[in-house]
Amino acid sequence: MVGWRRPILVGGVGLSLLLWLWQSFDSSVGQLSEWGMLSTIALGTCLWLWQQNKLKKATVVDNSPPNREKVEKALALANNVINQLQAEAVNHAALSLLQEQFTKLNDDLERQELNIAIIGGKAVGKTSLLQALSTWENTSNRPVTFQETKPLFTPEKNTVIEASYADLVIFVTSGDFTDSEWQVWQQMRSHNQRIVLVFNKQDQYLPDARANILSSLQQKVIDVVATSSNPNLVKVRQHQSDDSVREWLDKPAADISELSNYLQQVVVKEGRELIWTTTIRQAVNLQIKAKTVLNQVRQQKAIPIIEQYQWIAAAAAFANPVPALDLLATAAINAQLVVELGNIYQQKFSFQQAQTVAGTMGSLMLKLGLVELSTKAIATLLKSNVVTFVAGGAIQGVSAAYLTRVAGLSLIEYFSSQEVATSSESGLNLDKLGQTLQKVFQQNQQVALLQSFVQQGISRLSPESQVKAKSSVS
Numbered sequence: 001m002v003g004w005r006r007p008i009l010v011g012g013v014g015l016s017l018l019l020w021l022w023q024s025f026d027s028s029v030g031q032l033s034e035w036g037m038l039s040t041i042a043l044g045t046c047l048w049l050w051q052q053n054k055l056k057k058a059t060v061v062d063n064s065p066p067n068r069e070k071v072e073k074a075l076a077l078a079n080n081v082i083n084q085l086q087a088e089a090v091n092h093a094a095l096s097l098l099q100e101q102f103t104k105l106n107d108d109l110e111r112q113e114l115n116i117a118i119i120g121g122k123a124v125g126k127t128s129l130l131q132a133l134s135t136w137e138n139t140s141n142r143p144v145t146f147q148e149t150k151p152l153f154t155p156e157k158n159t160v161i162e163a164s165y166a167d168l169v170i171f172v173t174s175g176d177f178t179d180s181e182w183q184v185w186q187q188m189r190s191h192n193q194r195i196v197l198v199f200n201k202q203d204q205y206l207p208d209a210r211a212n213i214l215s216s217l218q219q220k221v222i223d224v225v226a227t228s229s230n231p232n233l234v235k236v237r238q239h240q241s242d243d244s245v246r247e248w249l250d251k252p253a254a255d256i257s258e259l260s261n262y263l264q265q266v267v268v269k270e271g272r273e274l275i276w277t278t279t280i281r282q283a284v285n286l287q288i289k290a291k292t293v294l295n296q297v298r299q300q301k302a303i304p305i306i307e308q309y310q311w312i313a314a315a316a317a318f319a320n321p322v323p324a325l326d327l328l329a330t331a332a333i334n335a336q337l338v339v340e341l342g343n344i345y346q347q348k349f350s351f352q353q354a355q356t357v358a359g360t361m362g363s364l365m366l367k368l369g370l371v372e373l374s375t376k377a378i379a380t381l382l383k384s385n386v387v388t389f390v391a392g393g394a395i396q397g398v399s400a401a402y403l404t405r406v407a408g409l410s411l412i413e414y415f416s417s418q419e420v421a422t423s424s425e426s427g428l429n430l431d432k433l434g435q436t437l438q439k440v441f442q443q444n445q446q447v448a449l450l451q452s453f454v455q456q457g458i459s460r461l462s463p464e465s466q467v468k469a470k471s472s473v474s
């Protein structure tokens with residue numbers, strides 16, 4: 001039940017009812033109230049934009065090499081999310097596994113051994129390359145292990161995820177990049193994976209074709225080496241002293257000298273940085289896992305609150321026949337919704353901030369055309385129910401509920417994408433919030449969803465339901 005501890009909601013809805021009584025004596029008050037409310041929202045939006053411009057900071061992309069400080073920061077962020085999950089859902093089934101993974105990751109920070117993964121599609125020579133590397137002489141003091149992954153493009157396993165543990169990836173191809181290989185390469189690079197491209201089976205090409213393929217690969221990526229891990233048999237012809245000719249098939253030794261030199265330099269010069277980079281990548285992955293679980297926990301708490309407020313908004317809009325009063329009541333309801341969702345997602349809003357956020361979201365909905373689109377769609381669906389449609393407040397009531405729901409779901413998605421708060425300071429990225437509003441609105445514009453929502457609205461706006469709704473704000 002919405003009680004007196006929610007001053008924004010109670011005050012806003014109460015004020016809208018008082019203004020409705022005043023409007024019954026003087027119709028001009030409604031017009032003044034409408035302009036006053038719209039002016040208030042406009043002023044609030046301008047103030048909010050001004051505050052955002054003050055808070056904006058230049059985004060600097062950090063392309064500097066990894067170091068111990070960056071690793072510890074990434075681990076701290078992951079641990080922060082895990083601790084927040086423990087605080088909000090102490091007995092969650094995923095908690096112990098996340099804590100175990102964090103402990104292992106923290107311990108692995110001091111490891112010396114380098115892990116190198118060999119990946120590629122089918123029949124590119126991964127296994128033969130692994131065998132050839134078994135004789136590689138590592139002259140550094142850092143141990144190295146090689147592991148061949150499952151072939152790319154097989155449905156049973158995601159090789160990219162499998163190779164994410166590796167400090168260095170040897171990406172093997174037997175020709176120029178295919179579109180699929182190039183997509184995998186870009187995906188791994190986007191995850192900050194260190195990769196060297198190996199053009200294997202070069203001995204199977206004529207010199208000109210070999211040079212063209214190597215040149216094409218070098219134009220796409222920086223680190224490219226050529227190998228022949230399992231050369232084809234070569235016919236050897238030997239002339240004897242008696243003028244006879246002896247012929248036989250000979251197996252040339254594997255040619256991985258270029259790759260061996262490359263690995264030697266990387267292990268010596270970049271070994272520690274490679275381990276740091278892997279630790280950062282795994283810490284980010286762990287943070288994402290923990291954040292996903294945390295968002296699920298928070299969403300389970302948030303959805304019932306959104307549903308509660310959407311029907312309160314419907315009842316308030318249905319009861320007030322003046323558009324300005326609908327706007328005032330809905331703004332108050334949405335402001336209280338902002339406060340409660342902010343509390344769940346640790347995004348604290350003051351009384352004034354909640355009002356400004358609600359006004360800003362209302363302005364964004366108007367600007368994006370969401371109000372007009374939803375009202376038309378709901379009106380069309382309500383025409384099928386003549387009795388409800390004749391009752392003039394039905395469109396306003398269902399529309400208010402629908403837009404309140406869209407606002408709430410948008411805030412959930414927006415808050416879910418933010419980092420776990422470490423302080424009470426909060427600010428909104430209006431561009432991102434607008435994009436989220438559009439996305440959530442489109443997701444909830446399916447005819448079946450709207451029909452179901454309208455039917456719920458008709459049921460909620462029945463006389464019996466209205467009595468219950470009014471008692472919830474008392």
